[in-house]
Amino acid sequence: DAGVIQSPRHEVTEMGQEVTLRCKPISGHNSLFWYRQTMMRGLELLIYFNNNVPIDDSGMPEDRFSAKMPNASFSTLKIQPSEPRDSAVYFCASIGGRGKYFGPGTRLTVL
Amino acid sequence: QKEVEQNSGPLSVPEGAIASLNCTYSDRGSQSFFWYRQYSGKSPELIMFIYSNGDKEDGRFTAQLNKASQYVSLLIRDSQPSDSATYLCAVNPTSNTGKLIFGQGTTLQVKP
Numbered sequence: 001d002a003g004v005i006q007s008p009r010h011e012v013t014e015m016g017q018e019v020t021l022r023c024k025p026i027s028g029h030n031s032l033f034w035y036r037q038t039m040m041r042g043l044e045l046l047i048y049f050n051n052n053v054p055i056d057d058s059g060m061p062e063d064r065f066s067a068k069m070p071n072a073s074f075s076t077l078k079i080q081p082s083e084p085r086d087s088a089v090y091f092c093a094s095i096g097g098r099g100k101y102f103g104p105g106t107r108l109t110v111l
Numbered sequence: 112q113k114e115v116e117q118n119s120g121p122l123s124v125p126e127g128a129i130a131s132l133n134c135t136y137s138d139r140g141s142q143s144f145f146w147y148r149q150y151s152g153k154s155p156e157l158i159m160f161i162y163s164n165g166d167k168e169d170g171r172f173t174a175q176l177n178k179a180s181q182y183v184s185l186l187i188r189d190s191q192p193s194d195s196a197t198y199l200c201a202v203n204p205t206s207n208t209g210k211l212i213f214g215q216g217t218t219l220q221v222k223p
Contacts, residue, residue: 042216
């Protein structure tokens, strides 16, 4: 299995631009999670889906953030407009078998 | 009070020693507990999980859970330089939805 796949791996953009992060969970995993990691705040859960349905988005920092999961094999996290404080590593994770498995992350830098 | 607390370290141990990593949590109803290892610039990797009070061993790793005291620990025997990483404690709160709450992590340095 290829594991959780994320793209892009690195993204550098300017403040005000729209950013879209993509995730493909492990096949057969029915729960998908988006996390953000920074030195200051550690690993924070933003939103998670169960069977493609958003269950808890209480971690989404503000309306500039949105996430979708149109099918079992694809999810997006969008930031519009982006701000420098959004700079972080964004991880996607899916659950199955023995636990939660993380993707390689997208390192986002907003200038 | 943070929901999951860990000492940020760094914890420095000599090669071959036992490394002891500790974690406390605030939600008394928490049901499952996880340890993740994260190398610098990499994603968290699941290494252990534990649900019941007591010890659970997997190779050089032992997870210990004490629900009455609300702490969980990870012991690494015969520490190797390759064990140098940040270890994240994660707790599945009462709702048991897979929504893991992570601690800030403890950085472990194993010196040759």
